[in-house]
Amino acid sequence: MKPSFISLDWGTSSLRAVLVSEEGAVIEARSAAGGVMSVKDRQFEASLHAICSDWIENFGCPIVASGMIGSRQGWVEAPYLDCPATPATAARALTTLQISNRVDMHIIPGLRCGSKTTMYDVMRGEETQIWGADVAPDSVCVLPGTHSKWAFVDEQSRITRFATYMTGELYGLLTKHGILGRLMEFGGSDKEAFVRGAKLGLAQLAQATHVIFAARTAGLTGEVPPAGLPDYLSGILIGVEVASALAAEKVSAERPINVIGDDDLSSRYEAALQLAGLRSVRARDGATIQGHVRVAREAGIVACESA
Amino acid sequence: MKPSFISLDWGTSSLRAVLVSEEGAVIEARSAAGGVMSVKDRQFEASLHAICSDWIENFGCPIVASGMIGSRQGWVEAPYLDCPATPATAARALTTLQISNRVDMHIIPGLRCGSKTTMYDVMRGEETQIWGADVAPDSVCVLPGTHSKWAFVDEQSRITRFATYMTGELYGLLTKHGILGRLMEFGGSDKEAFVRGAKLGLAQLAQATHVIFAARTAGLTGEVPPAGLPDYLSGILIGVEVASALAAEKVSAERPINVIGDDDLSSRYEAALQLAGLRSVRARDGATIQGHVRVAREAGIVACESA
Numbered sequence: 034m035k036p037s038f039i040s041l042d043w044g045t046s047s048l049r050a051v052l053v054s055e056e057g058a059v060i061e062a063r064s065a066a067g068g069v070m071s072v073k074d075r076q077f078e079a080s081l082h083a084i085c086s087d088w089i090e091n092f093g094c095p096i097v098a099s100g101m102i103g104s105r106q107g108w109v110e111a112p113y114l115d116c117p118a119t120p121a122t123a124a125r126a127l128t129t130l131q132i133s134n135r136v137d138m139h140i141i142p143g144l145r146c147g148s149k150t151t152m153y154d155v156m157r158g159e160e161t162q163i164w165g166a167d168v169a170p171d172s173v174c175v176l177p178g179t180h181s182k183w184a185f186v187d188e189q190s191r192i193t194r195f196a197t198y199m200t201g202e203l204y205g206l207l208t209k210h211g212i213l214g215r216l217m218e219f220g221g222s223d224k225e226a227f228v229r230g231a232k233l234g235l236a237q238l239a240q241a242t243h244v245i246f247a248a249r250t251a252g253l254t255g256e257v258p259p260a261g262l263p264d265y266l267s268g269i270l271i272g273v274e275v276a277s278a279l280a281a282e283k284v285s286a287e288r289p290i291n292v293i294g295d296d297d298l299s300s301r302y303e304a305a306l307q308l309a310g311l312r313s314v315r316a317r318d319g320a321t322i323q324g325h326v327r328v329a330r331e332a333g334i335v336a337c338e339s340a
Numbered sequence: 341m342k343p344s345f346i347s348l349d350w351g352t353s354s355l356r357a358v359l360v361s362e363e364g365a366v367i368e369a370r371s372a373a374g375g376v377m378s379v380k381d382r383q384f385e386a387s388l389h390a391i392c393s394d395w396i397e398n399f400g401c402p403i404v405a406s407g408m409i410g411s412r413q414g415w416v417e418a419p420y421l422d423c424p425a426t427p428a429t430a431a432r433a434l435t436t437l438q439i440s441n442r443v444d445m446h447i448i449p450g451l452r453c454g455s456k457t458t459m460y461d462v463m464r465g466e467e468t469q470i471w472g473a474d475v476a477p478d479s480v481c482v483l484p485g486t487h488s489k490w491a492f493v494d495e496q497s498r499i500t501r502f503a504t505y506m507t508g509e510l511y512g513l514l515t516k517h518g519i520l521g522r523l524m525e526f527g528g529s530d531k532e533a534f535v536r537g538a539k540l541g542l543a544q545l546a547q548a549t550h551v552i553f554a555a556r557t558a559g560l561t562g563e564v565p566p567a568g569l570p571d572y573l574s575g576i577l578i579g580v581e582v583a584s585a586l587a588a589e590k591v592s593a594e595r596p597i598n599v600i601g602d603d604d605l606s607s608r609y610e611a612a613l614q615l616a617g618l619r620s621v622r623a624r625d626g627a628t629i630q631g632h633v634r635v636a637r638e639a640g641i642v643a644c645e646s647a
Binding site for chain 2: 105145147149151152153154155180196197198199200202203206207209210211212233236238239240241242243244245246247249250251253254256270273274277278280281
């Protein structure tokens with residue numbers, strides 16, 4: 034397979050580089066812990082060379098990157114693109130810099146939606162995952178994570194709007210630094226406690242800052258054992274998120290929700306969606322790489338110099 | 341004035357002791373940093389003597405205590421009393437221990453409401469404040485704090501139900517340990533940012549875990565200056581709490597909400613209630629002491645041995 038470009042998924046905590054063929058297939062994949070937050074003194078170029086200098090040197094491959102690398106804390110700030118957005122509009126808004134006087138690195142813009150009068154929302158990296166996940170037109174996507182995203186893709190496959198839920202960060206803060214964590218025993222898994230929490234959260238979406246206190250009272254009263262409390266809280270927070278997102282959009286029970294992610298967290302969202310009476314479908318793996326392929330093709334980034 | 345009993349407001353972070361007269365007036369008040377969490381090796385009796393051994397020795401005064409001192413982490417666990425609850429039912433459910441083989445210390449039970457099928461809620465200390473705040477029958481009380489409480493007092497002045505909102509703890513966690521704090525400058529005050537946040541929170545009560553993300557995007561887009569972001573987040577969280585509490589109960593705009601507390605935080609709640617179109621009334625100072633007086637009288641704790 035002939036190399037076409039280097040796909041960089043450069044987020045807050047990790048860096049993944051993939052050499053992509055002209056057909057859009059993975060020739061080789063590498064990963065490193067060099068996320069944006071762990072790069073010292075802004076030595077981004079050194080981190081890049083550490084992971085794939087050979088691809089740059091040997092093939093002169095251009096680079097397509099997405100994620101927090103384009104944030105203010107990243108290498109170069111790639112201004113947000115307003116919704117509705119597609120691979121084509123993103124391809125026209127790339128932020129490009131030259132690497133080693135030889136190849137171009139193109140950073141895909143993050144997206145912005147909302148308004149000054151209510152609130153803005155932003156994403157960086159998830160837009161590329163959505164475009165690569167090959168979701169059906171006119172459907173809803175959820176990308177579970179520290180800051181979960183719910184995005185709406187219209188009939189023309191445009192991302193029209195999205196919303197961030199701080200579910201993962203709240204779970205981390207409440208369990209690691211807050212009073213709820215004090216009654217908890219960590220390390221186990223309690224599916225039943227998760228389901229109880231999710232049902233409570235789904236029913237009490239408009240009482241989020243109240244209902245999380247159930248993870249304390251259920252411990253105090255012995256309703257949920259200490260080892261079940263972490264999953265109980267996880268269920269409450271994910272239940273609140275799912276119900277809130279569904280309340281904000283009139284989501285049809287006919288059409289499955291696209292869950293984009295490939296870890297245990299996605300399974301929790303699938304379970305919560307099921308409890309909410311909705312179907313879900315897990316997106317294919319490698320969504321980010323396929324998103325890069327789509328944007329690269331729209332931008333005419335098709336071949337390495339010496340491939 | 342003849343001393344009648346010692347009032348102890350013994351919470352998580354502080355200890356206040358007041359020598360109360362037979363008329364229910366303050367003879368002398370003292371405070372110490374010896375909150376339940378700072379007492380080492382369960383040396384509660386030593387902390388008590390350090391603050392008021394003279395009152396015990398000289399007058400043989402009985403003690404009435406409320407707050408976290410009756411929690412599992414406190415001196416002796418005082419089991420929760422179920423709602424509806426009054427000073428009279430609390431007086432029949434005191435947990436009593438003897439101090440120095442001489443005087444009795446009576447711990448007022450915390451309250452519990454809710455149910456196994458939804459969730460339980462608990463309070464410790466706030467019930468005493470409510471009873472002492474002399475609120476009108478059939479009214480709503482809010483006690484701002486790390487864990488704010490909203491309580492409902494019926495025509496017979498019984499606390500019928502209440503709900504905890506983790507507003508203060510969430511504010512602390514999100515600003516001290518979370519990503520929202522990274523864009524913030526602390527130390528100032530920005531009333532306008534607070535009002536903007538409160539309006540957003542009031543309007544988006546069913547989107548709490550989403551709308552707090554506005555405290556990041558408003559910083560990224562320059563909508564709110566870094567020094568205004570702490571108050572913006574405070575407004576969002578208090579707005580969400582006020583709207584959620586009002587949504588859970590059909591609160592009449594005719595009757596003012598009782599705000600029980602005497603600090604800057606209470607002023608924020610008053611501002612948010614006003615933005616929600618409601619009136620509020622600040623409860624009198626010394627509510628805890630007056631709550632102790634009511635329970636003490638119901639329990640027949642009326643005089644010191646040698647007063």
